Amino acid sequence: MRKVDDSLAVWLQAFNHELAASMAAGVEFNVTSVREGLAAITQTYITDIPHIDMVVDDSIEHVPIRIYHPQSQTALPVWVYLHGGGHVAGSLEVYDPICRKLALACQYIIVAIDYRLAPEFPYPAAINDVRLCLQHLFSRLNNMAVNYIPYLAIGGDSAGGALAATVCAIAQNDDVHISKQILIYPSLDYTLSSPSVAMNGNDYFLQINKVQWYFDQYFQNNHDRYSASPLWLPVCANFPETLVITTEFCPLRDEGIAYYNKLRQQGIGVQHHHVADMVHAFLNLENVVPQHCRQLYTVIGEFLSIESECNKKP
Template structure:
C-alpha cells in the first residue's frame, strides 16, 4: 500500500495546522499573498542553485507586448537543444526569479538551453494573456538565440509544472497542425489539464495535501474571468492527433491533478504517440518546490527528464 513520504507528512501536519490558525484569524487570500507564499516556500526549500556558464535576462517584443525571459546556457561553446520552460503557480503566482534555481537544475541535468518565460499572471492578466506571451516567445525563439549569439540546436521541448504544464500542453495542441512550428517533446510535471475539475483525484486528494480543491477553484475563477468554456480550454479535452510531441508525464500519488495526468497519457498512447509516465507514489503536488524535504525524489525527477530528452527520439 502506498503511503506519503514521512518527512512530507510531518511538514504537512505543521503546514495544515498553521493554515487552520490563519483561516480562524479571518485571513482572506489575495494574489499578492499567494505570490509571496510560493516565493518564500521555494526560496526556503530549494537552496542549491547550481552554476550555469551563461545566464542572460532579455525579452521578446511583439507589437506593444514585451515578454521578459531568462536564458540558461550550460555550455556556451557548443550548440545544445532548447527547452522553453513555463513555471507553475496556478496562473496567479510564480516568476522567472522564483523558479531560477529550478531552471538551473533543469539546464544542468538535461544539458539543454532553458528559456524561462515571465508570462503575465491573473487576475491582472487573465486567460489567455499568459498563453499569448508564451506564443510570442516560441514564435521568436530561434531569432532570439541568434540575436544573443547563443549556440543552439533547433530541437524544441516544452516543459512546465502545474499551471505551466497546462500551458505547455495547450501550446502543444495549438501547434500540432502548424507546419512552421515544431514541438519535439513536452515534459508535463504534475500538470493541470482539466479546468472542470472533474477527475476523481481532485476530490480524493483535495484536502490536507497542500494543493486544496477549494484553492484550485479560486485559482481558476481568477484565471477565467469572461465566461470562457473551461472544458474547451482544458488540454485533456482538446482535439489530439498523432502530430502531438513525445511526452513525459510526471505525476504524484497524493496530488489532486494525478488522474488527469494519467488520462492524458492514455489518450496520447492510444494515438501512437511515444509517451513515458513517471509516477512517484509517495509525493504531493509541487514537490520540486519542496526539495529540501524530498531531495532524493527531486534528483530522480531531474534525471528522468534528462534521460527522456536525451534518448534517440530527441534529435
C-alpha cells in the first residue's frame, strides 16, 4: 500500500491548503514568484549549512560556477552539479546548502553550474552552457590551481537531471569522458506521457500544471519535445555508469524507472534507488524529512566512491 511519510504528510496537508487558497484567489504562475518560491522553500527547510574547506566563485567562459572542495589540500574527483527548478528557477545561491552536503557526503569537488534559465534563455541555451563548461572544466581547474583528480561525474536533480542526461547523450561525440552520472528524481520525458504524471500530478508538492508551465517557458520555438527528451536519446556502449533516484509520489517517477530499464537493457552499468514514501524535491525539504535526506546523501556517496588507484593525480 502506498503511504507518504507521516511527517511529510502533515507538511503536505498545510502546503496543499495554501496552494488551494492561492488558486481560488486566481494567482497564476509567473517567473518571479516561481523563482522566489523555490528559494524561500529551500531557505526555510534547509537551515543546517555545513562548513566547506574551500568555496570559490568563478566562471568558465560566460558561465558562472561555484566550486566546493571539502579537502583543498587533497586531490579529489569532480562532480559537475546541475540544480533543479524546471529550467526556470534555481541558482548557485539557492542550491548552496545541497552542494555543500553533497561535497561532504561524497568527498568530491562539486562544481555547480549557474546555467542560463528560461524564459529569458530558452532551450537549448542551458545545454550549451553545460557542454561549454565540461569542455573547459579541467583547464580552468588547472588555472585556478585546484587540487583535483581528472575523474568526472555529472548529475543533478529534476531539471538538472534532464540536463545531465541530455549532455551525457550528446557528449558521447565530444572529447569529454564522463565516468558516472547521478540523476535525482530527474525530468526525462518532456512529453509527460508516463502514467505517474496523472497518478501523482496533484497533491504531492510538484503539480503537473506547474511542470507544463515550466516546459512552455523552456520550449519557445516549436521544438519537438519528444526528440529533446533524454529518455528517448540514444546511448552507446561507453555511456557513464548511472544512478537513478526516484520517489513513489513524484509525477516524474515512471520516466526515471523507464530510463533505468533502458540503460540496463542496453548493458550500461546502472543502479536504481527508489524512495517509497517521498515526493519530488524532498532534499529541499530537509527539516521536514531529515533522516531521508541523510540516507540519500549516503546512497549517492556510496555510488560515487572510486577505486584507490584513481586517488592519484597524474
